[in-house]
Amino acid sequence: MRHTTEYVQGDVEAVRALVREHPWATVVSHVPGRGLVSSHYPVLLEQDEDGIVLLSHVGRPDERLHELGQHEAMVIVYGPQGYVSPSWYDTSPAVPTWNFAVAHLYGVPELLSDEENLQVLDRLVAHFERVLPEPYLMNGTIANSEYAARIVHGTVGFRLRVTRFEAKEKMSQDKPAEVVERVVTALGEPGPYRNPSLAARMAALHGLDMGTAAPTTDDGTPAR
Secondary structure, three states: OOOOHHHEOOOHHHHHHHHHHOOEEEEEEEEOOOEEEEEEEEOEEOOOOOOOEEEEEEEOOHHHHOOOOOOOEEEEEEEEEEEEOHHHOOOOOOOOEEEEEEEEEEEOOEEOOHHHHHHHHHHHHHHHHOOOOOOOOOOOOHHHHHHHHHHHHHEEEEEEEOOEEEEEEEOOOOOOHHHHHHHHHHHHOOOOOOOHHHHHHHHHHHOOOOHHHOOEOOOOOEOO
């Protein structure tokens, strides 16, 4: 990833927050004789751990394709991203750009036992279901528990202790405050590049209080 000093995100807690808020990840391995292999899975943070420790699983036979646990892997997590038009700057000259938040997390995956994997799958389902009025939990009923115990053999769980990471948060840090405000406002307004989540991310990073110009969601309610 290109190193641009003003966009580097080196704060561990900020990267942990990125994982929590955007858990859909890309797992990349370089396998001798096969080349690059990539897969896509949700990830969770290990609880009560210092640093960044990821938990996830892959469906068989991905663990063999990646040679999971035999060498370093890279996990990529993405935050809000989107196109930024120079027409919003009200300055000249100007060029278009793309704002984004991303982190590359490196480590050697540790394979989990079936019992540990089942616990991770249970946590993963609960994490996403808990916001629903009637959450569907893996161990919510005897039938669910028995089904989960059967399907766990079709997946391989892993823990990845991140030994190093590269992260970037490109949110118009190179622009004057008045330009940043115009971009945030434009991203929150109706149009082909309306992007409330990116607008909210930019506003938070720059400490902006946009007031009535705050970005809204698709139904017109304020973005959180």
